Amino acid sequence: MKVFITKRIPEIGIHLLENAGLEIFIPEHENLSQEEWLSYCKSNDVILSVGSEFKYDKDFFNECPNIKAIALYSVGFDHVDIQEANQRNIPIGNTPDVLSKATSDVAFLLMQSVARRAAYNFEKVKSGNWGDFDPLHALGQELYGKTLGIFGLGRIGFEMAKKSKVAFDMDIIYHNRHRSEEAENELGAKYVSFEELIAQSDVLSIHANFKPEQKELFNKSVFEKMKENAIFVNTARGGFHNQKDLYDALTERKIWGAGLDVTNPEPIFKEDPILGLSNVCVLPHIGSATIEARSGMAKLAAENLIAFSKREKMPTCANP
Numbered sequence: 001m002k003v004f005i006t007k008r009i010p011e012i013g014i015h016l017l018e019n020a021g022l023e024i025f026i027p028e029h030e031n032l033s034q035e036e037w038l039s040y041c042k043s044n045d046v047i048l049s050v051g052s053e054f055k056y057d058k059d060f061f062n063e064c065p066n067i068k069a070i071a072l073y074s075v076g077f078d079h080v081d082i083q084e085a086n087q088r089n090i091p092i093g094n095t096p097d098v099l100s101k102a103t104s105d106v107a108f109l110l111m112q113s114v115a116r117r118a119a120y121n122f123e124k125v126k127s128g129n130w131g132d133f134d135p136l137h138a139l140g141q142e143l144y145g146k147t148l149g150i151f152g153l154g155r156i157g158f159e160m161a162k163k164s165k166v167a168f169d170m171d172i173i174y175h176n177r178h179r180s181e182e183a184e185n186e187l188g189a190k191y192v193s194f195e196e197l198i199a200q201s202d203v204l205s206i207h208a209n210f211k212p213e214q215k216e217l218f219n220k221s222v223f224e225k226m227k228e229n230a231i232f233v234n235t236a237r238g239g240f241h242n243q244k245d246l247y248d249a250l251t252e253r254k255i256w257g258a259g260l261d262v263t264n265p266e267p268i269f270k271e272d273p274i275l276g277l278s279n280v281c282v283l284p285h286i287g288s289a290t291i292e293a294r295s296g297m298a299k300l301a302a303e304n305l306i307a308f309s310k311r312e313k314m315p316t317c318a319n320p
């Protein structure tokens with residue numbers, strides 16, 4: 001079985017695949033063009049796909065009927081047409097769990113960075129404006145006892161809720177497709193409607209899987225219903241928020257601030273005015289960027305392909 005790995009991954013994944021006797025192809029250079037990617041897909045049997053810039057949709061599956069399985073190097077699978085893959089019996093592996101702690105760490109980091117105005121203060125230091133101690137300047141807000149609203153309470157949302165409960169004794173409310181007994185029992189989390197979530201959250205953090213029908217769900221009408229002290233955190237997918245509406249809400253002080261590890265579009269343009277705001281902290285989609293999480297992802301992606309090569313079910317599969 002010939003495996004096309006779209007970008008170099010931690011060695012553990014490569015070793016596992018080699019030891020399992022799979023033939024591996026990794027392109028010499030990174031940042032493949034669409035044409036290069038497609039031509040490599042055509043000359044291999046399975047793909048270990050890194051990142052979400054390549055779309056596995058109906059056109060792709062029509063053009064590459066040779067592809068038998070795809071192991072994503074991500075937990076998110078919004079770049080894959082799962083229904084189309086199902087119809088063709090193509091398993092789509094993903095990498096849940098191994099990155100939940102790392103990604104929720106970034107949500108937690110952004111929440112605190114925005115609450116304590118870290119980006120603004122760092123800019124001041126870098127530009128030589130440390131300034132004198134000032135009782136009225138650069139004041140953040142404390143998170144103790146505040147309400148954290150989680151949109152999408154899966155593994156990552158749960159980890160974010162747990163950390164926030166332990167660190168700041170925050171009250172946890174959540175909106176999700178299903179009730180989470182674990183979160184309700186362990187963290188005292190309360191299930192609320194979407195309307196209640198946006199109206200009651202002091203921090204609103206998105207942790208759901210992105211679906212096309214949720215495109216820009218967080219827009220002007222939502223930001224207008226949020227609290228004035230609210231912090232909006234998105235570490236899931238940039239497509240969840242309308243960035244212009246977010247900019248307006250931030251400049252008009254409809255909400256306190258925003259912490260983004262994902263942007264819309266992504267990557268963000270360096271001219272995007274949101275980057276100039278002092279109540280915003282933006283990171284370049286580094287949720288899973290720890291040695292531990294990235295190694296775990298490499299291992300899991302390799303294990304998915306090895307299971308497939310043995311005609312076994314992938315251990316973690318996005319197909320229902």
Ligand code: DGY
Binds near residue numbers: 075099
């Ligand atoms: C994921 O695993 O889905 C991360 O967002 C990286 O793409």
